[in-house]
Structures are given as C-alpha cells and as structure tokens.
Amino acid sequence: METAAIQSDLIGNTPILKVQSLSEISGCEIYIKCESFNPGGSIKDRAAKKMVEKAIERGDLRPGMTIVEGTAGNTGIGLAVVAKSLGYKMLAVMPKGQALEKERMLTLFGAELKLVDPVPFKDENHFYHTAKRLGQENEDYWWANQFENTDNFLAHYEHTAPEIVEQMSGKLDFFVCAAGTGGTIGGNTKYLKEHIKGIKCYLVDPYGSGLHHFLEHKEFQSSGTSITEGIGIMRETANFAKSDLDGSFQVEDSLHISLARYVRDHDGIVLGSSSALNLAAAFKLALDHKNTGSKLLTFMCDLGERSYSKMYNDDFLTEKGIEFNIDITEIEKRLSAI
Numbered sequence: 001m002e003t004a005a006i007q008s009d010l011i012g013n014t015p016i017l018k019v020q021s022l023s024e025i026s027g028c029e030i031y032i033k034c035e036s037f038n039p040g041g042s043i044k045d046r047a048a049k050k051m052v053e054k055a056i057e058r059g060d061l062r063p064g065m066t067i068v069e070g071t072a073g074n075t076g077i078g079l080a081v082v083a084k085s086l087g088y089k090m091l092a093v094m095p096k097g098q099a100l101e102k103e104r105m106l107t108l109f110g111a112e113l114k115l116v117d118p119v120p121f122k123d124e125n126h127f128y129h130t131a132k133r134l135g136q137e138n139e140d141y142w143w144a145n146q147f148e149n150t151d152n153f154l155a156h157y158e159h160t161a162p163e164i165v166e167q168m169s170g171k172l173d174f175f176v177c178a179a180g181t182g183g184t185i186g187g188n189t190k191y192l193k194e195h196i197k198g199i200k201c202y203l204v205d206p207y208g209s210g211l212h213h214f215l216e217h218k219e220f221q222s223s224g225t226s227i228t229e230g231i232g233i234m235r236e237t238a239n240f241a242k243s244d245l246d247g248s249f250q251v252e253d254s255l256h257i258s259l260a261r262y263v264r265d266h267d268g269i270v271l272g273s274s275s276a277l278n279l280a281a282a283f284k285l286a287l288d289h290k291n292t293g294s295k296l297l298t299f300m301c302d303l304g305e306r307s308y309s310k311m312y313n314d315d316f317l318t319e320k321g322i323e324f325n326i327d328i329t330e331i332e333k334r335l336s337a338i
Contacts, residue, residue, distance in 0.1 A: 031297040070128040156187025176201070189244045211248065281298065288336070
C-alpha cells in the first residue's frame with residue numbers, strides 16, 4: 001500500500017494559467033504560474049521546504065528543535081507548514097504593520113509569532129537581526145536565514161524553473177518577477193537562461209526598493225513607497241546575486257492595484273499585492289511587444305485574501321492617497337510610458 005503524502009509533499013507542481021483579458025488586449029500570451037496552489041498558499045513554500053530539507057540533511061536541524069525566521073509573512077507561513085508536517089516548532093519574527101491576514105495564517109498553521117517594530121535594516125532590532133540573534137542565542141533553534149541561505153535559490157533552480165520549461169514546452173520569450181530575498185528570481189532566471197534560447201528576463205521593483213537603481217547604477221538608492229509586502233530590498237543578497245537579468249523597471253502601486261481589480265472583474269483572478277505587481281510587469285512587457293504573439297510568464301505568488309485589508313480596502317487606499325480605479329486604457333498608457 002502506498003504511503004499517504006504529508007502536507008509538505010504537496011509543495012510544487014503548480015499549474016500555469018493564461019490571463020485571457022490581458023492577452024487579448026496586448027496580442028501576446030500572458031501566463032501566470034499559480035503558486036497559490038501550494039499548501040501554504042504561496043511561492044515561499046518552495047524555499048521553506050528546500051531550506052528545511054537541506055538543513056536536516058546537514059544535521060543543522062535536528063528533532064526537537066525550533067525553526068526561527070524573520071519574515072514579512074509568506075516565508076513564515078511556508079516554514080510553519082513544513083515544520084508542522086515534519087514535527088518541528090516554528091517561531092516567526094514579523095515587523096508590525098504587515099497584513100493582519102498573514103499574522104492569522106501563521107498562528108493557524110501553529111507557529112509562534114513575535115512582532116517587532118518596523119525599523120531600518122541597520123537597526124539591531126530589525127526583524128532580520130532579531131531572528132538571527134534568537135537563532136544564535138538558543139542551541140535548540142535553527143535560523144532559516146532565507147535572504148542569504150542559497151538553498152532558497154536552489155528550490156527554484158531545481159524545481160520551479162524546470163516545471164516552467166516542461167509546462168511551456170520550452171517556448172517562452174519573457175520572464176519577469178519581483179524580488180525580496182532574491183531566491184525566486186535568482187533560481188528561475190539562471191535556469192531559464194540556460195535552457196530556453198533567447199529568453200529575456202526582467203526584474204520589476206516596487207517603489208521604496210533599491211534593486212532597480214542598483215542594477216542600473218551599482219548603488220542602492222530608493223524613492224517613493226509601496227504597500228506591497230515581502231518584496232523590495234536595499235541590499236544585494238547571496239540569492240539575488242545569482243540572478244541573470246536583462247533589465248529592470250518600477251511600477252507604481254496605483255497601476256498594479258487597478259490592474260488587479262480589472263483581472264478580478266474580467267478573469268475571476270484575485271491577486272495578492274506582489275502577484276499584482278508581477279502581472280502589471282508582464283502586461284507592460286507585452287504592451288512593449290504588442291501583437292507579436294510573444295509568450296510571457298510571471299508568478300501569482302499568492303492570492304488576494306492575504307492582501308484584502310490593504311489592497312482591496314478602499315478606505316485604506318484612499319487614506320494612503322493611492323488611485324485604485326484607473327481604467328484599462330489609462331493603465332495601458334502609463335505602463336507603456338515606463
């Protein structure tokens with residue numbers, strides 16, 4: 001009799017969906033890989049599983065230990081799923097002010113949640129440094145270190161990108177996504193460049209992040225702000241350093257939020273904030289190559305229920321001064337101008 005799968009065994013092998021409305025407008029084929037199908041509901045399940053498996057192989061993570069990680073939400077949720085599946089405890093250190101839905105998901109999956117004040121990275125009380133310190137001070141803690149742990153990159157190089165190549169039959173012209181730790185964009189761009197001739201790979205960066213400026217000017221500088229969570233950074237991580245990119249650009253919140261509402265109404269697809277930014281980037285590239293039939297792919301990192309209190313909250317967006325009902329013609333115009 002075949003042994004039943006545990007929850008973490010279900011991570012990966014996610015489907016790819018064509019976004020019909022935007023494909024018709026652009027005359028290109030725009031696809032999203034639906035990472036919300038993972039058991040923890042996001043693409044970060046992949047990194048969580050690989051980091052834990054490799055730590056167990058090395059003997060760094062042993063029975064009875066607690067996994068600790070600093071997270072904006074999704075990696076923590078993924079680690080909580082894997083931890084519970086394999087019999088470990090999970091402690092997530094999260095900055096205050098993230099979507100309440102993510103806090104609730106973490107506790108629902110059995111993780112202990114430690115909230116800290118949102119401070120600049122250089123502050124010793126930053127969520128990253130707090131998690132690192134807890135991991136170093138407690139012998140029975142293992143710190144996942146998602147930003148610098150290149151098992152994160154490996155999850156996508158060994159699994160996500162090969163899935164894409166197989167599902168798309170090796171036919172893909174453009175790939176674009178945002179970066180947080182850099183593992184997703186690093187692993188996917190490196191593998192895709194090695195296995196699909198002529199593919200162009202791009203980074204989309206939210207305002208408030210310095211990656212776009214770094215790629216163009218070799219120094220970190222940011223401007224503006226964004227309500228997106230878990231993406232954008234002001235340093236080059238070991239994972240991001242492995243990426244193979246042809247360029248980068250930024251998209252403002254008002255455009256990807258308005259576009260998310262458009263595809264919700266026309267395609268029945270409800271996107272989280274990073275997913276909406278990714279799709280806006282893919283649509284921008286499609287408009288740049290309008291009516292060429294080009295194939296473009298990005299990630300639906302998670303679903304909109306984790307961003308509901310911000311991204312789909314009209315009162316919140318109005319308070320922040322963010323437009324959210326820009327019509328599709330104006331979205332096209334503004335994206336084409338980037």
